[in-house]
Amino acid sequence: MSDLGGATSRSSTDRELFGSVPPETSARMSAQKRVDTEPEMSLRRQLHAMGLRYRVNMPIPGMPRRRADIMFTRAKLAVFVDGCFWHRCPEHATHPVARGTWWRQKLDRNVARDRETDAHLRSLGWTVIRFWEHEDMASAAAEIARILAATQASGSQH
Numbered sequence: 001m002s003d004l005g006g007a008t009s010r011s012s013t014d015r016e017l018f019g020s021v022p023p024e025t026s027a028r029m030s031a032q033k034r035v036d037t038e039p040e041m042s043l044r045r046q047l048h049a050m051g052l053r054y055r056v057n058m059p060i061p062g063m064p065r066r067r068a069d070i071m072f073t074r075a076k077l078a079v080f081v082d083g084c085f086w087h088r089c090p091e092h093a094t095h096p097v098a099r100g101t102w103w104r105q106k107l108d109r110n111v112a113r114d115r116e117t118d119a120h121l122r123s124l125g126w127t128v129i130r131f132w133e134h135e136d137m138a139s140a141a142a143e144i145a146r147i148l149a150a151t152q153a154s155g156s157q158h
Ligand SMILES: [Zn+2]
Pocket: 084, 089, 090, 091, 092, 093, 132, 133, 134
């Protein structure tokens, strides 16, 4: 057995680094990068059970840094399941008191970005449908199925 252990000295910068990020803040920031929320998973399961096939988290055509939660590429239908907090659901939006202005601006930007994404997709001939995460996902799945059926009926027949 060789003894590799030298004298370990903890630098004081370790403590400073760990102490510098408030854990609640970093957790909340990373929550924005959410991909698969439970309502979205539920919707996907139900669509799949209905025999519908789709792509998830695909980059939006012409906006590679933005993604649609669920996309039906042939029907050109983009589906979003929006988080009540991040996208300002009228029923559940909360307004953080701490750093209130900063949050308001940030959430305003999110909502503006949503509208911009919708307009962009529609300009390319896509249908855009958004659900709030609090909505009943069985109804959401049924609505999507109706839209797809209507799209197929009016589209070219093969
Ligand atoms: Zn809500």
